[in-house]
Amino acid sequence: MLLERDELTSGTTWHSAAQVTNFDPNQTMVGLKTHSINLYKELSEDPYYPINYHHATGGLRLATTQDHIDGYNHFLSMAKGMGVDFELIDPEECKRRHPIISMDGLLGALWDPLDGDIDPAQLCQALARRARKAGAEVHRFTPVTALTQKPDDSWIVHTDKGDIHCQSVVNAGGYRCNEVGKMMGVEHPVASMEHQYMLTESLPEIEALDDDFRSPLIRCPQADFYQRAEKRPPHRVLRTRL
Ligand SMILES: Cc1cc2nc3c(=O)[nH]c(=O)nc-3n(C[C@H](O)[C@H](O)[C@H](O)COP(=O)(O)OP(=O)(O)OC[C@H]3O[C@@H](n4cnc5c(N)ncnc54)[C@H](O)[C@@H]3O)c2cc1C
Known part of the structure; x- marks a missing residue:
């Protein structure tokens, strides 16, 4: 039985950036995230309750120090042992996968092919729907x-x-x-904790890209921000969390 004081998602979930990554320095969490990605993919393909899951954009985790590269290499071998695919790519390859990225001080990036984002409210409703089907009771405004x-x-x-x-x-x-x-x-x-978001107007540099270009997520551990396309064509804008 789930008791919810208000409406489902009314806590943090409704305003999550809802990025779904396989990356985590902790092995148990990588396993949990892989499970989540598979579950979300299955839920998003439910013909009766489809969810907006942009799961094929991929993501770049930038490296601007040798420590980042060493850490990513350590992570790569752990992920490989768990059957999870990641790649360490050089700056030129970063530019190829995300044409408007700046290469200033960039040593490379860890590429997560399954990185993407999901609609958090739809996901929560889909999970509640499955729970109800399995016999659970959900009491809202309780x-x-x-x-x-x-x-x-x-x-x-x-x-x-x-x-x-x-x-x-x-x-x-x-x-x-x-x-x-x-x-x-x-x-x-x-x-x-409090965070700040910046939401841009539509950017000409992004609009100029091919319509089927799916902007990968960018995460920078050094400057501590992440960025992704908030909307799909034709209104491509960037959302950045600082
Ligand atoms: C700005 C921001 C960006 C984020 N981006 C990401 C991201 O990109 N990727 C990611 O994976 N995570 C992200 N997160 C984290 C993610 O949103 C949270 O970890 C997740 O939503 C937490 O879900 P929850 O169900 O644990 O909590 P909540 O969504 O807060 O749900 C808790 C529920 O408990 C209810 N409740 C509280 N007290 C009571 C009570 N006394 N009686 C009954 N009900 C009660 C609340 O009303 C609420 O609905 C982000 C979070 C924030 C704030």
């Missing part, structure tokens, strides 16, 4: 107001629509997880 643990370790979940008795409680409150944590005397090491 805030959890308190939690009481019983002597047998089961829980009473209090809501303004009544109490629910259950064996286990999963705190999936997102950035509000400490509000729910407090109800059970738990402090989670989680803090909310």
